[in-house]
Amino acid sequence: MDLTEIRGLRLDVISEEGEHQDLSRGSTTMEMFNLASDRAGRTLQRFSVGTNESFRFEPCEDNSPSPTGAADGYGDDDEVFKKGEPESDIVSIRNRLQGKVAEMENFAGHLEEIFLTVEENFGRQEQLLEQHYNDVLQTLSQRYDERASELEEEKKSKLESLYSQLLACGQALGNSKELIETAQETYRSQDKRLFLKTVMPIIKRFETFVKEDVDLTLSTSLEFNTPLADLSDVTTMMESINIIPAPSAPVINPQMPNSATQTTLHVRWSLFSDDTVEFYELYYRPVLEDMPADGTGAPHESRVKVKETHCTVMDLLPNAQYELWVTATNTTGISPASEKALYVTVPSPPVIKQRGCSSCPEAALIRWESGNTNPVDSYTVELREMGSDGTESSITESIVAVPTCQCLIQLQTSRRYLISVRAVNVGGPSEKSEVVTVSTTGTFFHLLEDTAHPCLSISEDGFTIFYGDEELPISALALDDNTFTRCVAILGDLIPVRGRHYWEVEVDDETEFRIGVAYEDTERNSYLGANSSSWCMKHIRSPTRHKYEFLHNGQSPDLRITVYPARIGVALDYDGGTLSFFNANLGQHLHTFHCHFQNYVHPCFSLDSPGALTVHNGIQAPEYTLI
Structure with missing residues (x-):
């Protein structure tokens, strides 16, 4: 039997073993998946891109478990789970076995590659x-x-x-x-x-x-x-015949996806000749933005000596570019250096901006900072659902290829989610950011501090604004284009999602205020409600009574409110074209604006006299707001 026949038999054996392992693993995986899915009744989710260019998650229809279990063939398995190991242990054992099978398959493939390489080398030497x-x-x-x-x-x-x-x-x-x-x-x-x-x-x-x-x-x-x-x-x-020529210059391969971590790079190169090589020397150094073109003042280069045509470089900086080149050496001499190649380590984890995130019963808007000096290719948002008992779901959904530092995610109502973000470049994904908890019980937003009038102060939690009676120095009154200049007001960062939104405002009966909504480009040198881009409820304190006005474009209907509302509910309905105000303590309807909002609006809050105002959001809209 010659070498070709031996190799053919070996390949047939490897192929048969691989097919048998794939069938066994596939069968085991399907059985365990069906068993776990049917028994636990879990629902997987998938996401798609909706018409509003956000990602929508929809439940996948799962087959409901058989009432008896016998019809599905799982009756005996129930006894096994009762008497044997828990389901989680079996899944863990299955995963370990699959890992071992994958390792053996990889090793068999590696042996086959070595077998073919030896035969090819023998053929070349014989020729x-x-x-x-x-x-x-x-x-x-x-x-x-x-x-x-x-x-x-x-x-x-x-x-x-x-x-x-x-x-x-x-x-x-x-x-x-x-x-x-x-x-x-x-x-x-x-x-x-x-x-x-x-x-x-x-x-x-x-x-x-x-x-x-x-x-x-x-x-x-x-x-x-x-x-x-x-x-x-x-x-x-x-x-x-016995003299080996010096090798030719190797060629470094372009960086492969997922070939790096924050501190390591896996580099591969090729030798397009039949040269014999004793070892390779890989040189690398970081690329600095202000490094001169002639290379003067370049950082110190490091060197790694290896025998294979690949190498993992350690102890590198995250999200940094590195310049690499390689030489080949044998007993005769050293090859010319390869052309230099640029590799990059994976980015540092992004930093989610807690006060830049907002949500509503149907979606969440997550914002973050890159945290990297070099640009990244994209971001991946990961989320897991939390149960009512605080347990985390084992299913992680991912939204990939997010191009900017924000993502609008469609979610399910009345749920809690743990959301994190990864930065991705050609080297691979970063570690995930710190987790932020998002609830879809109600509308949640923060105040936009960059729109606040200089006389306003904001509490540490970001939900209470104060207007003091002390005079501020002129230097503190420095204003920019986005700051309110005439009205002592501030905007809220409402999520740009149409539908229903609800929040409440707690006020003092001695404080004059304006609360409502306004377009993002509302005039900063005008009062809220005095123009066509804002709608608000205004409280005026007189010596004899409390007066309330519902202003839009400077006009208000003739209304009289007898009971002072200490906590005011604001209900915004984009689809219905309404903005309603309620006495939240009594569930009493105060007034409704009817308007077709052409653009997204922001909550707005203003103090016309010294005092304080507190915003309560993230709460479920009461039934009396559904008018």
Whole structure:
């Protein structure tokens, strides 16, 4: 069985185990969820975007539990819960088992990745070795051809030299043979005169032949010149198989979502080559807003040495940008540095503005401050419902991708909610802010201190205003565009939600006041009720009686109130187009304005004489206000 078959079998086993675990976990999860949902009768919520661009939560329809339990198959489970562990313990055990299964799945996936990586590395090394082998063979073949050609040329030269020497020897032998034969013929001759005539030339020829120097040594060596072959390039190639080149520059990956905490960053990088790396060095430093472009005066850089292509950097600042780069090192040398990348830690938790939050029976407006110097991408608002006994629901609803530092949330009437906010950037979500409790029993708001006349003082809890008779210095009368200048008044921060709103005002019978509603842009240098953008109830104290006027645009109907209202209820109905006033102690209707409010209005309060006034809100509207 080869490596490919082994890997195939391993992958099949992993796949079958994963499918079995998914089916088992899915079945267990559905059974436990149905059991918990049917037994406890809990109702999940979902949210959607309404027409007023706020988030609306609606109940999901759950299947009601069977009266007997047997029809749903849970009759036996009741006995188990009575005799065995509580439901919460079973859910906890199930969650731990699911966590273990997830860990084993992740480990199996990691092993599979390692298996594939080893095989890929082996394939690359085998291909590289084969390439080196072919290069060496090609070089040796080239050297062989060159050396064979040189030997052939040397052989040809030797043979030509020997052949020339052989010809010379043959010619000398022929001459000597001819001379000897001539001498013998002359010696045998009987004619003495002929002998004497021919013997002298023959003797001279003998003398000449003897004087000739005949070279009897070989003109060339029988041995071939065999110098050592220059195989230095082959040696270099053989050695290059074991020589590792210096790595190329790594590439830092862009920051992944949820890859950071307030003090840590998880950084990943890649090496787009087959380089061998012993270790990596990750460099990082914070990015300062006023850091010069040339890098002078930059903060000290830190360094982390790791063997993997990822690293978690610790002990960082929250919501801070960091500049990172990495180098790769092996036995040959260090790679060039990668291009610098910017990572950011998650933001600090936002700070909910307690006096910036308001609510009504159908919704809540939550405002907060970012609390971060660097901008964040969005915010997530989380809320949990509180039971009548003060217990918190285990279900947390989330409103994500909130772009600004406020969120209008549609809620259910007569409930209590715990609301917190998280800031989110590319690194991930921050820790949640401090929790604020919101009740939807009635309308709740705070006073807008930036609209208050300088002569007004506000109590520590923010619901009582005072108007003293002492004179203020001129420096204390510094006014801005949003401050009331003529009328000693202040506005309330009513939630911008149409529907019904109700609040009450506690007043002193010796204090002259104006209470009602006004548009946000009502004239600051005018009295409440004296213009077309405000509606109010006015109390005038005379020596003989209490006089009440209901003013809008400076006009009031002719009404007479006989019983002084120490606590006045104000009911605003956007849909019905009414603003009503009541004696809250007696449940007595005093007056109703009929007007189609084109824009959202704010509660308004004014003191025309020294005294105090207390606002009571967050209370349920009495039935007598539904007129």
